[in-house]
Amino acid sequence: MTVSRRFLILGTLCLLYDTTAAQSLDSMPTDAPKCAVDCLTxxxxxxxxxxxGQEAMCSSKPFSKAMGVCLMTKCSMRQTMGTWFEKKDFIKESSAACGIPPTNNTNEYRLNGTIVFVFALVFxxxxxxxxxxLGLTWGIDDTLTTLSVVMLALGLGLDMWFISDSQIILIFKLFIVIEVLYLTALVLVKAAILCFFLRIFPDHKFRIVVKCTMVFNALIWVGFFIFVFFQIQPFSLFWNGWQQKKGHLILTGFTNFTLPLAGMNLLLDIWMLILPMTQLWGMGLKLRKKLGVISMFSVGIFLTIVAAIRVRELVAFLLSEDLTVDHAQSAVIWSNVEISVGVMVACMPHIRHLVRHITSRIRARKGTETKHKNRKIFVDRSLATIEVGDSQAIELNDEGGLLTANTCTTASSATKVGTTSTTKDSKTYGSVSFASDGDTQV
Structure with missing residues (x-):
């Protein structure tokens, strides 16, 4: 049973019944709905x-359950409190009568938000x-990731019934701002990942698919603004409609767009997880190294899992009555987590490059490093089959040197690099760069 629904049941009991057992039903508060009076009678x-007595009714679970069943059977939500926005004063007074303290999850919300933001900031x-x-070239994906972090930094927890009218209005205004920042950050994160795909995969058809995906991602953002800013006229009803008994207008955006938007983002996450796999599986790598490369690109599955959890929390949020507590905290927290995980996923290829650079320097100092310089780990054609030379020495399209490991060399040995033509069945597949050793790491 939700917090607000329990308040509704217990509050009805407290306002309908005085501590004096002899009090007649004729003296019941006039602000109590008739269906509730009938249930209590x-x-x-x-x-x-x-x-x-009143204390017994407030603490008796069987009585609360029986009253709740009766209320939900005989009273519609509008009959019970008008609209869920109009329950505010009634529930506040009734909860005080029963000695039920207001829910305050503000600190928990701030703690969770801070933790995920710190992780994203570290990445x-x-x-x-x-x-x-390492002197890598700055790309558009770097710009988009930077903007995503800024949006995340700009990114509620009290019972709606226990805060002032001005605070409720401010919360709805902030919700609009947060929703805009959330979607903008999410679109930027996805765009950054898609731009990374364009940097490393040269296949023409694949690049067309990626660009179409980028257009769809941008259209989600444009569609959001068109829908949100034109769904309610005047727009001020979004934050003060509850005072004018038009609270259903506020829910219009939630039910008609927020949930479908979350669903589309989840499907887009799954699609973006599949995209690189279509290129990586056909690469000329040994199975072990192929799985290693695929696992690096599979970190996006965490983003997909978080998106799925957020959809579940949004469904629960839309079905709740106390918008600032019932599942609202989880919905907001998982939205923050989704953006933060997206930033981390977008940064992982660069972190992997940094880790390889550091480990190669450590091995070089120990004298165990195989001497390489500007070695590349992928081939220029994402689906090329390698039959000649070292099958592990392949390279992807590497704009900016992101995938090139600049490792240390010593004076005692120099790296030998050459080219050869790959042939099979009297057909030439082109020139492929290779290194003299086979110690390429993936």
Whole structure:
């Protein structure tokens, strides 16, 4: 049973029944709905509840359950409190009568938000270290990831019934801002990942598919603004409609767009997880190394899992009555987690490059590093089959040197690099770069 629904049941009991057992039903508060009065009269006429006082009613679970069943059967939500926005004063007073303290999850919300933001910030910082320390070219995916972190930094927890009218209005205004920042950050994260695909996969058809995906991603963002800013006229009803008994207008955006938007984002996450696999599986790598490369690109599955959890929480949120507590905290937290995980996923290839650079320097100092310089780990054609030379020495399209490991060399040995033509059945597949050794790491 939700917090607000329990407040509704217990509050009805407290306002309908005075501490004096002899008080007549004629003295019940006039602000109580008729269906609730009927329910209480019916229950008090039963032998097991006839002698109950206010304190007993507030603490009795069987009585609360029986009252709740009756209320949900005889009263519509509008009959019970008008609309769920109009329950505010009634539930506040009734909860105080029963001694039920207001829910306050503010600190928990702030803690969760801070933790996921710090993780995303650490990953972003490591990405920047990789860029500037190793001299990699700045790409559009770097710009988009930077903007995503800014949006995340700009990114409720009290019972709606226990905060002032001005605070409720501010919360709805902030919700609009947060929703805009959330979607913008999410679109930027996805765009950054898609731009990364364009940087490393040269296949023409694949690049067309990626660009079409980028267009669809952008259209989601445009569609959001068109829908949100034109669904309610005047737009101010979004934050003060509850005062004008037009609270259903606020829910219009949630039910008609927020949930479908979350569903589309989930499907897009799954699609973006599949995209690189279509290129990686056909690469000329040994199975072990192929699985290693695929696993690096599969970190996006965490983003998909988080998106799925967020959809579940949004469904629960839309079905709740107390918008600032019932599942709202989980919905907001998982939205923050989704953006943060997206930033981390976008930064992982750069972090991997930094880790390889550091480990190669450590091995070089120990004298165990195989001497390489500017070695590449992928082939220029994503689906090329390698039959000649070292099958592990392949390279992807590497704009900016992201996938090129610049490792240390010593004076005692130099790297030998050459080219050869790959042939099979008297057909030439082109020139492929290779290194003299086969110690390429993936």
């Amino acid at each position: 019916e229950l008090l006429s039963q032998k097991e509840y006839a002698q109950m 972003f910082a490591l990405r920047m270290v990789t860029k500037f320390r």
